[in-house]
Amino acid sequence: MPASPIPLFDTYNRFRDLNFSRVSDEQPVVTQYLFSFPSELKAQDGYLAVRGFLKSYSNNEATFNSYRTHVERLLLWSLLIAKKPLLELRRHDCESFLEFCLQPGPEWIGPIVKSRFSRVGGSKAAETDTYIINDKWRPFNVKIDKQIRKVATENSKDVEDTAYKMSAGSMGQVFAVCGSFFQYTIDEGLTSEANPIRSVKQKSNYKQRNTVMSSGKALTPLQWNYVIETAEVMAAEDPRHERTLFIVATLFSLYLRISDLVGRDNWKPTMGSFEFDGENWWFNVVGKGNKSAKVSVRDEYIEDYLKRYRTTLSLPPLPSYKESTPLVTTVRGRAGLSDRYIRALIQMVFDKSLQRMKDEGQTDLEMDKLRSASLHWLRHTAATFDAPFRDIKDLQADLRHESMSTTQNTYYNSLDQNRAKSVKGLGIKDRG
Template sequence: MESIPRPCFETLQEFSLLDPETLDGELSVIQRFLNRCPTSSLPTKSYLLVKQFLIKHAEPTRYSNYRSCIERLLLWSILEAKKTITDLNEGDIQEFMSFCTSPPDSWVADKCCRRFTPGKLKQAIGFNPAWRPFRFDQPSIGEDGTRIAYIAGRGALAMQMSVVAAFFLHLHYCALIATNPARRLHAAGFYAISLPVHTGANVFTDEEFAVLMLTLSDMADKEIKYERTLLMIASVYYLRLQPSEVDSLGGDLTISALRLMRDGTYDLVEEKFPGNHSWKIHSEFIDHYVNRFRKKFGRQCIPLERDHTLLLGKIRGKDSISSAHARLLFRKVCQVVIDTLTESGCVVSPDSVFCKASLLWLRETSMHHSARTMGMDDVIRLVRKSNAESAYQRFFARRG
């Protein structure tokens, strides 16, 4: 069983001559390597998919960088994850990027070297035993004579994530995978060179909101007490709650109030909630957040309409949280985002949204997203506490 990572692709000149659909014309040493890899990862299938992607980028200015990045993913998938590359999920991509940040010594070369040993015939060409997927750009031995740990630079990780995202986007467009496992991570910008500076509006950009929710999901995965915080923030966003509504409606907002509508959205159908059919809640809220919470706390067997768990409940006790408590929890999550980005080498600007956002930004971001996909009448209905003229004007502001 092969465990040492080996080079899978030749120079651009030789690679351009290959058939992307088969192994015809491949070096014998590469074919033998694939045959020795774990069979559960279907190495040949993964290899051909990567080759078909790489052939689209077979030009002098791009090939070398794309080859290095996508080859690492291929080797990690078949040797470490032992999965077909099309079976990798979002968690796998996170694990792979962590692997790239500080790979084991067995994956790191001391210096740049040739991939293959020369031979007069293709059958005689072999692997250079010194080659590895990662390499030091400076001496790997410190002044005290010990080997230095390899730590990837910010730019290298940004390039790696960009190529991985492009590869899975290619698979998704070719209908080879149902969902793109790298989409959210790439959009979140964790591996970008720096965090984008906020434009000034009281809304999160798509990337900023993805960072917020991804960070909070990770917090909940590590400590179950944050499942409550995740459900609370998701509720404020998807229900478009104003801070005052957290206080006035929090004690009545239960999971049982959610009802599936004919158009696939959900609504709060209890009489105590203002504005019949004025909530228009995306099914993503139920699928990704409510059901996640119910599963974590063993309530998935209870029908939705009979689950009287509070959406804004406290971690301890039966009451709902106040808007002040919600603000405190929200700011705590923003601080964790800042700390996480800083620790990973990202530059967090003083103008970053995470330094100055308030709880109200969740509602404004949700209204902004709604205005991009819904008609004016539906969006105005969602505003609730506003006169028609103000709602009309704000619709076009949010749509822009």
Template sequence: MSQCFDAIPLFDSYHSFYALDRGKLFSEDTPVVKKFVQSMTITVPEAITDYKLVKDFLWSKCRQSEATYNAFRGESERFLLWAWCIHGKSIAIMKKRDIEAYIDFVVNPPKSWIGTQVCRRFSVNDGLKEANRAWRPFVVKLSKAKRKESLRSTTPSNIKPDTGDYALAQKSLIEVFSNLSVLYSHLVEGDYAIGNVIAAVKKACPNLTIDESRGSVNRLSARQWEYVLESTKAKADEDPNWERHLFIIASMKSLYLRVSELSCRPKWTPKMGDFYQEEDDWWFIVFGKCNKKRKVSVPIDFLDYLRRYRLSRGLDDLPAVGELSPLLHPIRQHNPGLRARTIAILAQEAFDLASEKMTRDGFEDDAKVLLATSTHWLRHTGASMDAENRDLKDLSTDLGHGKLCTTDKEYFHTDDKERAVSGRTRRV
């Protein structure tokens, strides 16, 4: 089979996918997909059945979450394209050695299958969607830190990623195994595949490394967090538009929020009334993963940030019972709140501001870390700092973890600095 890339994307966006009737295999506005899948039956007669089963899998598994759909779509699509275009087999008859061959392919794909930028899958022409010829199943990107360092340089360089720089992260490889395992469990339940060998392949995979050399989560140090908080607070004192930045970072760190839990979504828009008081205690209602609601305890110290943000918006100092004001006032007035992408951009502006100040103050290594920081670090930072003083069960409940062992594994571990001190005096 040819190693060149002459395939196309198979599945459209989340909203377009679920707008199509479940019983209809191909959308009328993307005839290019139907034509491509039919062409695959020349070498893989079961290609249309493969496509139908994967489409049904995505429909069943991913309806509740666009992020889940995107994750499973990407892996399922890539797997189908490899099976048809390179391996020449239906996914129903894959055996252990076939899956091992796919994992080797994912770890080291042909350069022709790797793109250097994220592209739209389809473009519209005369009412029909055509496959974007620049789209690729794999993408190599510059790290966020490298991009920002280049922009800050006195002589900014137009650094572009090279397909030869592609490397699959261990976390991504683990996700490949996880996504494939869920897919094959679905196929086995439907009597399409004879078994699920993913766990066996994972166990013997030479490319998978268990890394216990680092801490379990990415988090900011106490000094980095202090710079982020104080520099954002100082900026908000000068410019009221930054009160929203300050409230976002304080909320995510203090209430252990995921960016999705702070954002406006199709099924949920966070409101000020989600904060409520019971006797002397304040709580915040969170709509989290798997469509589960939970209440998070609100520290007294956080109320100062809630007050100043509300006052900047012309509201009373603390929320009233059932208040319907959006938690984060939108940039565009017709929106009910802020989307996750916008929240991430505002948080990154706060990280960049702190990074610049740390550089000026001589903490260049700390400043570089902030360039690569994401919003999820704030959740980990808050939980890691509070783990020293909070009961495991209380922290786990506020984080929304289903199991205590998840919290224990991620946040209750030996501090590296303390371990290094205790190890210095060991004798040979």
């Protein structure tokens, strides 16, 4: 019987290529692993139940990846730790699993790795290739804050080991995903028992309710000025970075997520996504959950960034109705850029901005948050800056939040700067 966890499900694209009427197309190392468990654990049945559940969410790569992470952990835990068939888990088992997620064994924790399996074959993928397990893969990963890594690099020091800690948001996902899985097994007639996750008592012991993304993930005005000015300097020095400047300005100005810029299987952004109604410009987007929406576009973006970028592409200054020109292209003009490539471009701008801040004598305190910044911070930065000047309903619509409470709690919750100023000048002594 195996003693260690292995990855059971492959990448999104390879998963979609499986023949779901049988298990023989799976990686041989996976089928061998499953058949090595005692028959009373019903490992194959649990695997097929999870595979069927993931198949029902295989129309969206991000959703698939998230759901795969949590339900795969549950299956591995049931076989290796609980030593009980997945479909026979009950409430007390799920409580034990949740406790395990909060503090998994050290052999279940590793660094973040990019691949679950390594291909063995020629330089180009072929059907005859075989795959082996990436021996660095673990079900749980320690994520070292970018700020810590950057400070260590700047000071030529090694990054100290960090203990694993599951965030409240991740624990909320465990509840949601595993609850959905067990509901799936009930709906499909795989089990007749009640949903064991939803019967867990005292959920507050495991997760925080109404968790929202902190508006702390926003640059300061000084840091944002350095970022946009750095992108402008890069564009002035190298025309290829006109695209970089356009991407930075677009993500910020339109509150976009990376998927809004890259596109989805059923939708790709084009210059025709911009629409003029005779008075205002709008950006039409297909966002999370394949929901169509339109985002209002600010004048400065049109005048200073959209027109500028289109001019460098030898296009008329403004988009035409239903224009098919891709919103962003490769340097050679091929439509679309990968999210990884765009993230790398944004990180380059952040890194150059940090260097400019150092060169110009800015303090560590003034630079600190920029070390932690990621692409998604541009959306939060823009919303944080704009919240004091926009009606909450307008900002909610452009951010495409389903609930106004998300916008309220994230961007209108007491306005931290005002709260800080209200106490800043108050003394400690002689208050009589």
